[in-house]
Amino acid sequence: MAVAREAVPVESAEDIRQADLDREDLLQIYRNMLVTRGIEERGHILYRQGKIPGSFYTGRGNEGAAVGVATAMRADDVGAPIQRDMGVHITRGTEPWRIFAQYMGRADGLARGRDGNVHMADIRLGLIAMVSHLPAMMPVAVGAALSFKIRKQPRVALGWSGDGAMQRGDAHEAMNLAAVHQLPVVFIIDNNQYAYSTPGRLEYACEHLADRAAAYGFEGVVVDGCDVLTVYREAHAAIEKARAGGGPTLLELVTLRMEGHAVHDDAFYVPREMLEQWTRRDPIERYRRWLKEQGLLDEPADDEISVEVKKLLNDAMKRAEDSPLPDPSELLDGVYADPEELDTPHHR
Amino acid sequence: MAVKTYLQAISDGLRDEMRRDGRVFLIGEDVGVYGGAFKVTQGFQAEFGEDRVIDSPLSETAIVGACTGAALMGMRPVCEMQFSDFVSCAFDQLVTVAAKQHYRVGTPVPIVVRLPSGGGFSGGPFHSQNPEGFFAHCPGLKIAVPATPADAKGLMVQSIRDPNPVLFFEHKHLYRRIKGDVPDGEHAVEFGKARVHREGSDLSVITYGAMVYTAEEAADRAAENDGTSVEIIDLRTLTPWDKEAVLGSVAKTGKVLVLHEDTHTSGFGAEIAATIAQEAFENLDAPVVRITSPDSPVPFAPSLEKAFLPQVDDVAAAIEELSAY
Numbered sequence: 001m002a003v004a005r006e007a008v009p010v011e012s013a014e015d016i017r018q019a020d021l022d023r024e025d026l027l028q029i030y031r032n033m034l035v036t037r038g039i040e041e042r043g044h045i046l047y048r049q050g051k052i053p054g055s056f057y058t059g060r061g062n063e064g065a066a067v068g069v070a071t072a073m074r075a076d077d078v079g080a081p082i083q084r085d086m087g088v089h090i091t092r093g094t095e096p097w098r099i100f101a102q103y104m105g106r107a108d109g110l111a112r113g114r115d116g117n118v119h120m121a122d123i124r125l126g127l128i129a130m131v132s133h134l135p136a137m138m139p140v141a142v143g144a145a146l147s148f149k150i151r152k153q154p155r156v157a158l159g160w161s162g163d164g165a166m167q168r169g170d171a172h173e174a175m176n177l178a179a180v181h182q183l184p185v186v187f188i189i190d191n192n193q194y195a196y197s198t199p200g201r202l203e204y205a206c207e208h209l210a211d212r213a214a215a216y217g218f219e220g221v222v223v224d225g226c227d228v229l230t231v232y233r234e235a236h237a238a239i240e241k242a243r244a245g246g247g248p249t250l251l252e253l254v255t256l257r258m259e260g261h262a263v264h265d266d267a268f269y270v271p272r273e274m275l276e277q278w279t280r281r282d283p284i285e286r287y288r289r290w291l292k293e294q295g296l297l298d299e300p301a302d303d304e305i306s307v308e309v310k311k312l313l314n315d316a317m318k319r320a321e322d323s324p325l326p327d328p329s330e331l332l333d334g335v336y337a338d339p340e341e342l343d344t345p346h347h348r
Numbered sequence: 349m350a351v352k353t354y355l356q357a358i359s360d361g362l363r364d365e366m367r368r369d370g371r372v373f374l375i376g377e378d379v380g381v382y383g384g385a386f387k388v389t390q391g392f393q394a395e396f397g398e399d400r401v402i403d404s405p406l407s408e409t410a411i412v413g414a415c416t417g418a419a420l421m422g423m424r425p426v427c428e429m430q431f432s433d434f435v436s437c438a439f440d441q442l443v444t445v446a447a448k449q450h451y452r453v454g455t456p457v458p459i460v461v462r463l464p465s466g467g468g469f470s471g472g473p474f475h476s477q478n479p480e481g482f483f484a485h486c487p488g489l490k491i492a493v494p495a496t497p498a499d500a501k502g503l504m505v506q507s508i509r510d511p512n513p514v515l516f517f518e519h520k521h522l523y524r525r526i527k528g529d530v531p532d533g534e535h536a537v538e539f540g541k542a543r544v545h546r547e548g549s550d551l552s553v554i555t556y557g558a559m560v561y562t563a564e565e566a567a568d569r570a571a572e573n574d575g576t577s578v579e580i581i582d583l584r585t586l587t588p589w590d591k592e593a594v595l596g597s598v599a600k601t602g603k604v605l606v607l608h609e610d611t612h613t614s615g616f617g618a619e620i621a622a623t624i625a626q627e628a629f630e631n632l633d634a635p636v637v638r639i640t641s642p643d644s645p646v647p648f649a650p651s652l653e654k655a656f657l658p659q660v661d662d663v664a665a666a667i668e669e670l671s672a673y
Contacts, residue, residue: 169409
């Protein structure tokens with residue numbers, strides 16, 4: 001039995017203007033989605049060229065979900081995104097060259113070669129680095145929200161999980177603690193229907209994961225994750241509700257993972273027709289079409305953006321390749337933090 | 349200076365830091381209204397309010413995870429696992445998230461996890477353990493194991509100020525039994541500096557926590573019996589541990605007994621014994637002896653638990669044997 005609200009799609013530019021987005025914001029969303037996909041496509045090439053050690057993960061199909069949520073965050077809000085959420089890092093301002101350096105394990109990667117892939121974050125941009133054990137970052141996001149409540153700061157924390165991760169106990173403990181203390185936190189589920197090879201029907205038996213919110217005493221909303229504007233509108237509403245003291249919300253953003261779990265996985269277990277059906281819902285194509293229908297983007301402007309993004313990414317790749325591998329003499333640096341690291345405005 | 353119990357000293361350290369630093373807050377099961385299962389935080393909620401002394405749901409994972417998140421936002425959280433045994437439920441948050449965050453992305457995680465530990469009260473398999481060994485194996489975590497009231501306060505203060513995740517093991521058998529002088533006001537004890545609990549020349553006992561007192565009784569007995577002079581080194585912290593102090597004592601006495609209440613195999617004593625074997629072999633006059641609990645869960649029945657925990661008789665017998673070697 002479904003209990004979560006199903007979000008009504010955004011229709012017109014007028015709808016979205018009410019949510020505080022002007023034309024420049026709407027085009028920035030478009031750019032962020034293109035940069036997100038472009039980074040992962042180029043990462044894939046670097047991987048095949050043998051320049052990325054280990055494995056490589058992409059979030060194709062999740063660009064709208066990630067960028068939509070991140071666009072709704074304010075500058076001093078905080079989030080702990082996961083492995084399909086490159087769009088959050090891009091929207092928050094992470095520089096693409098540092099992401100390529102991260103992929104390649106270089107010294108200028110966000111984890112300085114100590115960790116790879118999307119296991120990265122710049123805390124100065126309000127982002128917290130994920131670990132592999134999803135959804136271990138949900139309780140961490142709740143802790144950030146707890147600190148905002150204690151300090152009476154008008155800030156909101158966002159904690160991400162997925163359709164697989166939602167089956168672990170961390171998700172339950174985090175949502176319950178947040179509800180009991182009415183913390184300013186929004187929980188995001190990237191439901192891309194597959195946890196590695198396991199489909200949703202073998203992960204959970206309720207109709208929607210967002211239905212669970214009711215059991216914790218807050219609202220759950222099911223959103224078309226391929227529709228960046230609806231994602232934005234729902235995230236904006238949930239974030240501002242949390243900021244106003246209204247407590248948590250659980251947003252389930254439904255997409256399809258358009259590639260394998262990682263590059264070694266050809267996702268043979270995803271039915272071909274399903275992939276074709278979801279290809280037609282591609283968040284970037286869909287958004288481009290909408291921008292054009294609304295008269296917000298014409299061919300020359302689209303070409304200009306596309307050239308600009310290509311240049312940004314090509315320059316970024318070049319710069320990243322110039323970054324050195326970390327020096328082995330630094331192997332043990334930073335296992336422990338030094339006291340002076342707490343002597344910063346952030347920690348004071 | 350005032351005479352305080354070990355428990356009061358922990359409370360004092362916590363309270364002083366909370367008064368000094370508005371970023372310090374407490375979260376745990378029953379730590380607020382009830383004052384904690386052992387009353388370490390009694391009166392804290394009345395003084396600091398519900399926002400800084402938080403009764404959490406029964407959710408060890410969320411408690412530790414929330415501390416990490418708050419620490420990343422600039423707070424100095426202190427949480428309590430009601431019994432150290434329950435930290436197994438938060439293992440992932442400590443070992444996967446908190447311990448590795450600074451190494452990976454350079455963000456310090458200054459949290460303290462309070463862990464009432466140890467046996468001797470028929471607490472059975474789930475209210476008696478000494479789980480420090482699991483965490484001593486995890487780079488990125490620090491571990492404090494105070495034995496005296498003065499150290500209980502000083503190490504608590506230092507743990508809160510440390511920029512890393514600290515596991516603070518407070519032995520339940522010391523809470524009200526052990527009293528001692530505790531400095532008033534500002535008192536912090538540096539990590540990685542062992543304390544000579546008793547000076548001696550014939551034999552060294554390397555230990556920590558409640559076993560310091562077991563060693564002391566055994567040393568008294570040895571002195572009375574045949575004048576054997578036992579040195580007792582109290583490590584105070586396991587990560588980092590004071591290798592210099594241990595090797596210095598070995599150089600002086602040539603005989604070593606490593607003693608802890610945690611179980612035997614891969615216990616922290618194994619690390620000490622291996623280090624002595626590797627770095628002080630030339631100074632040894634006898635094999636390094638380890639006295640620990642045996643490799644079994646902590647049993648419930650008093651007769652079994654007594655047989656499980658290292659007793660003064662066990663330590664005294666080992667001292668006698670070692671000094672005759």
